[in-house]
Amino acid sequence: MCGIVGYIGAQPAAPFLIEGLTRLEYRGYDSAGIAVLGTSRTTRVRTVGRVRALEASLPKRLNGKVGIGHTRWATHGPAEERNAHPHISADGRISVVHNGIIDNAASVRAQLQADGVEFSSDTDTEVLAHLIARSDATTLEAAVLETLGRVTGTYALAVIDEQHPERVVVARSGSPLIIGVGEKEMFVASDVAALVRHTNRVVHLEDGELATVTAQGFRTFDRASNATDRTPVEISVAAEDLELSGHEHYMLKEMREQPDAAETCLRGRLDERFATARLDGIGLDAREMRGFRRVKVLGCGSAYYVGQMGAQMIEDLARIPADAEAASEFRYRRPIIEPDTLYVAVSQSGETADTAFAVSEIKRKGGRVIGVVNVVGSTIAREVDGGIYLHAGPEIAVASTKALTNMGLAFAMLALHLGRLHDLSFADGQRILRGLERIPAQITQILDDEPAIAEVAGEIAQAASTFYIGRVRGFPVAREGAQKLKEISYVHAEAYQTSELKHGPLALINAQMPTIAIIPGDDLAKRNVAAAEQVLARKGPLVSITHPGVELDHLGVRSIVVPKNEPELDPILLTIPTQILAYRAAVVLGHDVDKPRNLAKSVTVE
Numbered sequence: 001m002c003g004i005v006g007y008i009g010a011q012p013a014a015p016f017l018i019e020g021l022t023r024l025e026y027r028g029y030d031s032a033g034i035a036v037l038g039t040s041r042t043t044r045v046r047t048v049g050r051v052r053a054l055e056a057s058l059p060k061r062l063n064g065k066v067g068i069g070h071t072r073w074a075t076h077g078p079a080e081e082r083n084a085h086p087h088i089s090a091d092g093r094i095s096v097v098h099n100g101i102i103d104n105a106a107s108v109r110a111q112l113q114a115d116g117v118e119f120s121s122d123t124d125t126e127v128l129a130h131l132i133a134r135s136d137a138t139t140l141e142a143a144v145l146e147t148l149g150r151v152t153g154t155y156a157l158a159v160i161d162e163q164h165p166e167r168v169v170v171a172r173s174g175s176p177l178i179i180g181v182g183e184k185e186m187f188v189a190s191d192v193a194a195l196v197r198h199t200n201r202v203v204h205l206e207d208g209e210l211a212t213v214t215a216q217g218f219r220t221f222d223r224a225s226n227a228t229d230r231t232p233v234e235i236s237v238a239a240e241d242l243e244l245s246g247h248e249h250y251m252l253k254e255m256r257e258q259p260d261a262a263e264t265c266l267r268g269r270l271d272e273r274f275a276t277a278r279l280d281g282i283g284l285d286a287r288e289m290r291g292f293r294r295v296k297v298l299g300c301g302s303a304y305y306v307g308q309m310g311a312q313m314i315e316d317l318a319r320i321p322a323d324a325e326a327a328s329e330f331r332y333r334r335p336i337i338e339p340d341t342l343y344v345a346v347s348q349s350g351e352t353a354d355t356a357f358a359v360s361e362i363k364r365k366g367g368r369v370i371g372v373v374n375v376v377g378s379t380i381a382r383e384v385d386g387g388i389y390l391h392a393g394p395e396i397a398v399a400s401t402k403a404l405t406n407m408g409l410a411f412a413m414l415a416l417h418l419g420r421l422h423d424l425s426f427a428d429g430q431r432i433l434r435g436l437e438r439i440p441a442q443i444t445q446i447l448d449d450e451p452a453i454a455e456v457a458g459e460i461a462q463a464a465s466t467f468y469i470g471r472v473r474g475f476p477v478a479r480e481g482a483q484k485l486k487e488i489s490y491v492h493a494e495a496y497q498t499s500e501l502k503h504g505p506l507a508l509i510n511a512q513m514p515t516i517a518i519i520p521g522d523d524l525a526k527r528n529v530a531a532a533e534q535v536l537a538r539k540g541p542l543v544s545i546t547h548p549g550v551e552l553d554h555l556g557v558r559s560i561v562v563p564k565n566e567p568e569l570d571p572i573l574l575t576i577p578t579q580i581l582a583y584r585a586a587v588v589l590g591h592d593v594d595k596p597r598n599l600a601k602s603v604t605v606e
Contacts, residue, residue, distance in 0.1 A: 002029060002070065003021060003029065004069070004070055004157075004158055004177065005021055005024065005070075005187075005190075006068040006097075006160075006189070007020075007186075007187055008168050008214060009182065010065060012063050013064055014034065014058060014064070016187070017068070022051045022052075026396040028073050028398065030049075031046065031071070031080075031081065032047060032049075032050070032053075033045060033047065035160065036066070037066040037095075044088060046081050047081065048080060065215075070097035076123045077122025085097045085125060087123060088129055089134075092162070093161060094132045094161055096157055098155055099176075100156060100157075100175040101124060101153050101154055102153040112127065125157075128159075132147045140163075140169050141169055141210070145223065148173075153174075155175055156175035157177075166215075168186075168188060169210065169211070170210065170211050170213060172205040172207060172208075172210075173207050173208055176190055176378065178204055179205065179218050180198060181218070182199045182201075193242055196242065201235075202232060203232050204382070206228075207379075210222070218230075241394045242396065249587075250594045251593050254402045255402070258402045261392045261393060261403075262440040262443060263440045265392065265410065266413075266437070269413055270413075270436060274429075275430045276429055277416045279388055279413060282414075289342075292341065293340040295314050296323060296325065296343050296344070297322070297323070297344045298345050298358045299327055299355060300352055300354050300355055303348065307324035307344070308479070309411060310412075313568050314411070317416055318419040319419075326354075330358040330361065331361040337361075337365035338367070339366065343359075343367050343370070344370055346371075346407060347371070347372075348373070349374070350377075350379055350381045351378050351379050356380050360383065370385060370387045371386075371387035371388070372387060372388050373389065373390065388410045390403055398488075399582065399593075399596070404575070405443070405576070409436065415568070416429060416436075419432075434566075435568075438565060442562075443576060446563070450584075452560070453577055453580045453584065454580070454584040456558055457581045457584030458588050460516070465494075466485065466491060467496060467509075468481045468482040468496075468515075468518070469515060469531065470497070474498070474519070474520055474571070475497050477545075477574045478497075481582070485585060488582050488583065488591060489586040491589075498527075510539065510540060513540055514542070515532075516542075516543050516544075516581070517542060519544050520546070520567070521550045522570070529552065543557065544558070545574055547563075
């Protein structure tokens with residue numbers, strides 16, 4: 001959600017700014033702009049729409065070697081050019097790009113307007129530019145510090161000043177910001193994706209930190225101006241990891257990468273000797289793990305739904321209470337943080353603001369929290385007490401696929417680890433290990449069935465609304481399936497527990513309302529088939545996602561048959577066809593699969 005880039009060095013800044021913004025398009029945005037500082041003045045160009053439109057609007061000669069850029073996802077004010085970043089001060093001297101939300105922007109704006117300042121946008125960000133420009137401080141750093149002392153909220157920001165053309169000043173609080181270290185040139189970005197073609201050495205700013213960035217290097221400091229002496233670290237993401245590599249969409253590429261991603265996630269973590277999972281990254285020994293009497297999983301969107309799958313796995317294998325909750329609601333209900341509860345924060349990006357705030361709430365109240373994240377060095381990864389990296393590789397499409405699958409695997413390994421520390425038998429531990437080892441090949445089997453699933457998706461795409469139903473282990477699968485269909489195909493979809501159909505939703509079933517039924521081959525199969533018969537009796541079209549051996553032939557319904565694994569692990573595999581269904585439905589309808597409207601990959605505001 002929103003993206004920041006910045007450059008200072010010996011080369012023209014504009015080409016890097018445009019390239020960096022293009023690489024950040026997946027985060028979600030509706031307008032874009034850059035400001036380039038030349039020898040005597042700043043040139044600002046902004047457009048509504050895609051970065052390619054911004055590039056086409058640039059003047060032919062734009063040779064300044066210092067610049068900042070931004071892709072905006074509208075919060076304060078509609079998607080119009082006047083609201084696009086960068087924002088400038090009234091005298092044109094200060095240019096600012098900003099991710100986050102300034103909570104007291106309205107009151108600060110009113111004070112500035114009372115002093116005669118005229119605003120040109122509806123944004124909260126513009127107050128920053130005016131405050132910095134009006135400061136009596138003798139340095140840009142001091143002016144930025146003074147301004148940050150007058151505002152509250154979250155921010156990642158980059159500032160350039162015509163009076164100090166040799167530097168970019170950046171700051172971070174609650175929204176990610178990274179400095180890239182080059183040879184006689186330096187980079188700034190909100191995501192490493194913007195930097196990987198230019199450097200593999202980065203500095204992740206911590207909350208409350210600022211930095212002065214020049215062509216020769218950087219200096220980090222805190223709000224009291226004390227040096228923090230950050231050391232660059234190397235990142236392993238390669239530029240080719242972020243390319244389409246001949247695929248039509250990133251989502252298709254990432255779905256097809258799932259077998260390899262799953263193998264990478266499992267590699268080195270399956271302990272044959274003790275029939276358990278080795279999760280050294282969680283940083284808790286056996287005694288500490290046995291001391292937990294409950295597990296609480298926190299995530300948003302798809303991460304929340306896979307957290308429900310994970311909670312069920314933990315209860316099944318470890319036999320301790322576990323549940324999942326939407327992280328966005330967690331801190332607002334004044335939660336009781338229990339010392340014998342293990343909290344698990346789930347986020348692909350590691351930057352999901354609601355989840356990061358939940359982590360802060362837990363730690364503030366003395367709880368123990370681990371992370372299940374994909375991005376090394378991300379906010380949540382640094383804030384938690386330990387964690388499980390997903391090792392899914394970069395994920396560009398807004399709709400998560402390979403990272404989501406690896407979340408399921410991470411929870412399976414956590415459940416196995418906890419189970420073996422409690423009462424799970426060695427034989428059952430071996431059974432789960434064998435099941436985990438089969439998953440990559442079984443994902444390949446499902447992906448090989450894509451043409452048949454695409455036929456079903458073509459029918460679903462014509463519906464105005466759909467139901468996804470499942471029960472117990474199948475319900476989180478139904479919720480995730482409905483989420484995928486809604487977010488990329490824009491076909492309305494609702495998920496219900498199969499057992500709840502007769503308590504109200506059955507009234508909506510008709511010949512135009514398809515139902516996708518999750519029917520695993522488990523001890524509830526007959527009950528699930530009976531519910532499917534109720535849908536068919538009301539002339540509702542039905543598609544089943546099921547296992548071999550489930551008796552459905554007498555119903556004459558379309559079935560997507562998924563390879564059977566162990567019951568505890570089946571939800572991971574049952575989710576894969578829902579990805580393909582949503583993707584193919586979106587393609588049929590001609591939608592921008594990787595960048596669905598109104599959504600962002602990394603949601604860094606509440």
